[in-house]
Amino acid sequence: MPLLLLVLLLGTLLYMWLSRRNSTLTRACRWRLDKAGGANHYRCAACDAETDTAPGKLPRDCLRKRPDSA
Numbered sequence: 001m002p003l004l005l006l007v008l009l010l011g012t013l014l015y016m017w018l019s020r021r022n023s024t025l026t027r028a029c030r031w032r033l034d035k036a037g038g039a040n041h042y043r044c045a046a047c048d049a050e051t052d053t054a055p056g057k058l059p060r061d062c063l064r065k066r067p068d069s070a
Helices: 002-020
Strands: 031-033 041-044 050-052
Touching: none
Parallel strands: none
Antiparallel strands: 031 041, 041 050
């Protein structure tokens, strides 16, 4: 039984890692579908960034402007 729980835990952690490794989204990203801009136009409610995606796809990258470090 303890071995089964360990396998379940490792499987869950592996799934979480694989699902997040190709994304730069953070908790601050709040993408909302904005139909005023088109059928696949998204706007971030947190930083007001905008993007268009392929049909049926959700935004997977954070487009928040970062302050220059210079």
